[in-house]
Amino acid sequence: MWPDSLVRELVEKRCIIHLGSGISSQSTNENGDRLPSWHDLLDYLKEKTLTEANDIQLVNEFLEHKKFLDAGEVIRTKGSDAEYNAKIREVFIESGFKPSASHEVIVNIAPKIISTTNFDTLMESSLIDNSGNDSFTQFDHTRDGLLDAIRSPGTILVKMHGCAKHSSQTILSRSDYFKLRKKHRQFFELTSSLYKVNTVLFIGCGIEDPDINLLLENNNIETDSSNPSYALVGSRSYAYKIRESIRSQYNIQVISYEQESDNDHTKFSEKLCELADKVDEVRAKHGTVA
Structure with a gap:
């Protein structure tokens, strides 16, 4: 109630x-897709912004334990800013939701x-x-x-x-x-x-x-x-x-x-x-x- x-x-x-x-x-959107969960968004950004194997592995460990803020920290401090900006727009603006x-x-x-x-x-x-x-x-x-x-x-x-x-x-x-x-x-x-x-x-x-x-x-x-x-x-x-x-x-x-x-x-x-x-x-x- x-x-x-x-x-x-x-x-x-x-x-x-x-x-x-x-x-x-x-x-x-018109394809029936839904916006990603926080886990899936961070996993996607990890793949698109990080290049060092150690950073990728660290994010994987944080995601496994649902430490999403820590995963985001690695992505934002170690990843490509240009790729981050492009992928955020792609997911939230350009996908037609x-x-x-x-x-x-x-x-x-x-x-x-x-x-x-x-x-x-x-x-x-x-x-x-x-x-x-x-x-x-x-x-x-x-x-x-x-x-x-x-x-x-x-x-x-x-x-x-x-x-x-x-x-x-x-x-x-x-x-x-x-x-x-x-x-x-x-x-x-x-x-x-x-x-x-x-x-x-x-x-x-x-x-x-x-x-x-x-x-x-x-x-x-x-x-x-x-x-x-x-x-x-x-x-x-x-x-x-x-x-x-x-x-x-x-x-x-x-x-x-x-x-x-x-x-x-x-x-x-x-x-x-x-x-x-x-x-x-x-x-x-x-x-x-x-």
């Missing part, structure tokens, strides 16, 4: 919806702020398809004006770790993160504050994914608050298995959708639609915040 308190936060636009790689995996029904549901829920650590442009495309190019303002660490936009009534899309359109500015490793945090300090301090003072609903986020690791490690979600943030995860996921630890460590309450197997996400969109229906019901009864 979706908590009434979360629904109210969404209706009153006090909840940030954060999108992880799981929502992008709902999308396909289209927004999924889940992206449309997020648009219809209409939060004030949508944030994502995804490199793809699927959320942007869905917002444009729904309401046009002027329906939202997009920010990442390279663009100023986020604070002014927060004070305005419009929808905001925050690309926390950059966009594949500007692949050299994407964040894949800890060194990427701290290098860009030092250069764009105001952006990262502001986004950290947003995560601390707002309820956050994490959708499609694996707790072991490198982007979420970085986000949780470096943004101070308020752990002593009586009002939790929330995460939608599969009932067979690693995050669900350690849900009590997640609640105590990050003050994030896990909400699950049913899975028949580890790779079964057929109920994901259905669970999101249930949330959208509850939001619509409260809006119809009590009105909405502009």
Whole structure:
């Protein structure tokens, strides 16, 4: 069940919806392909950017043990920057992926702020398809004006770790993160504050994914608050298995959708639609915040 308190936060636009790689995996291109998992992306980048056998073997060892941030570190520090930039664009921009029904549901829920650590442009495309190019303002660490936009009534899309359109500015490793945090300090301090003072609903986020690791490690979600943030995860996921630890460590309450197997996400969109229906019901009864 979706908590009434979360629904109210969404209706009153006090909840940030954060999108992880799981929502992008709902999308396909005309060939029926899906975007790669973090493991598969890092494995692909390893093959395309690294030339030294020792580096390749090290990445293989990190991938085997699901140490994805460490694998990304080797790729970014030892690999070809030119190949990295080209392959990020190839995977996320040039492969023709289209927004999924889940992206449309997020648009219809209409939060004030949508944030994502995804490199793809699927959320942007869905917002444009729904309401046009002027329906939202997009920010990442390279663009100023986020604070002014927060004070305005419009929808905001925050690309926390950059966009594949500007692949050299994407964040894949800890060194990427701290290098860009030092250069764009105001952006990262502001986004950290947003995560601390707002309820956050994490959708499609694996707790072991490198982007979420970085986000949780470096943004101070308020752990002593009586009002939790929330995460939608599969009932067979690693995050669900350690849900009590997640609640105590990050003050994030896990909400699950049913899975028949580890790779079964057929109920994901259905669970999101249930949330959208509850939001619509409260809006119809009590009105909405502009």
